[in-house]
Amino acid sequence: MKHTNLKAILIASIVLGCAAAVQAETPKGWFAAGSHPREYEMTLDREVTHGGKGSASLKSNVPKASGFVTLMQTFKADTYRGQRVRLSGYVRSQDVKDWAGLWLRVDGLKGEVLGFDNMQDRAVKGNTDWTRYEIVLDVPEASQQIAFGLLLSGTGQVWLDDMKMEVVGKDVPVTGKKSSEEPSAPRNLDFEE
Numbered sequence: 381m382k383h384t385n386l387k388a389i390l391i392a393s394i395v396l397g398c399a400a401a402v403q404a405e406t407p408k409g410w411f412a413a414g415s416h417p418r419e420y421e422m423t424l425d426r427e428v429t430h431g432g433k434g435s436a437s438l439k440s441n442v443p444k445a446s447g448f449v450t451l452m453q454t455f456k457a458d459t460y461r462g463q464r465v466r467l468s469g470y471v472r473s474q475d476v477k478d479w480a481g482l483w484l485r486v487d488g489l490k491g492e493v494l495g496f497d498n499m500q501d502r503a504v505k506g507n508t509d510w511t512r513y514e515i516v517l518d519v520p521e522a523s524q525q526i527a528f529g530l531l532l533s534g535t536g537q538v539w540l541d542d543m544k545m546e547v548v549g550k551d552v553p554v555t556g557k558k559s560s561e562e563p564s565a566p567r568n569l570d571f572e573e
Contacts, residue, residue, distance in 0.1 A: 407436045409453060410529070416447030420532065430470040430510045430541035438480070438530060439537035450483070451540070452529030457486065460519040460526065464550055467528050468514040469543035471504055478534025479503035484515040484556070487525045494520050497556025498531065504538065516548060516555045 406412065407424045414420075425437040436451055467484045481499030488494050495517040504513070519526065530540040 407434070407451070410436065410451050411453075412449060413452055414447060414449035414531070416445065417449045419445045419447060420449040422449065422451050425539060428472070428539050430472070430539075432541070435472075435539045435541035436530065437537060437539050438532040440532070440535040443535070445533075445535050448531055448533035450529045450531040452527060454525055454527040457519055457523035457526050460547065461523055462519065462521050463547045464516060464518050464552060464554070465526075465545060466514050466516045466548045466552065467543070467545050468512060469530075470510045470512050470541045471508070471530065472510045472539040472541075473504045473506065473508045474537045475507065476505050476532070476534070476536030476538060478536075479505055480530070480532045480536070480538040482513050482515055482528070482540075483531055484517055484528045485526070486517055486519050486523050487527065488520075488522050489524050494523055495554075495556055497554075510541070514555070516552055518554060 406422050410422075412420075412422045419440060419442045421437070421439045421441050423437045423439075425435045426433060428437070429435045438449055438451055465484075467482060469482055471480070471482065473480055479500065481503050483498035484496070485493060486495035497515045497517060499513065499515065504511075528545070530538060532538050
């Protein structure tokens with residue numbers, strides 16, 4: 381009798397767990413992308429917040445995630461053309477084994493990348509409390525679209541809250557590599573540098 385009850389409880393727990401996963405609320409206006417989005421949960425978290433009543437959360441749902449996921453948005457670049465923008469937000473992490481970070485990309489008419497920074501050179505790792513991060517990029521006149529979000533590579537969990545996209549002056553240094561930073565000639569062909 382006890383064995384049957386335990387089995388019923390286990391089945392009910394699994395069904396309720398699956399229902400909760402299906403009902404997970406992706407934040408309004410955001411969508412998921414990445415190399416392995418099924419290995420992650422993207423949710424609106426009403427308990428862990430930096431400010432206000434909610435934050436976004438990315439969490440691996442497999443013991444060894446083999447890819448990355450991003451919670452992101454895209455929009456037309458019209459308002460920001462010819463200006464420098466700063467994307468900022470507060471990120472918190474728990475048990476991030478590989479890395480996580482904000483990212484910002486500026487695309488041209490044919491989808492070419494005109495500016496990009498994903499914070500990989502200053503990644504969020506391990507366990508961190510709420511910390512403000514920022515990315516600064518130029519939006520050239522040829523820009524058509526801007527994409528941004530939060531990414532998580534590997535296992536762990538990250539939260540994002542209180543984001544801002546704002547125009548800044550040219551005195552604020554950019555953080556990503558611009559495509560115009562490519563060298564004009566080959567270099568280090570003898571591998572001596």
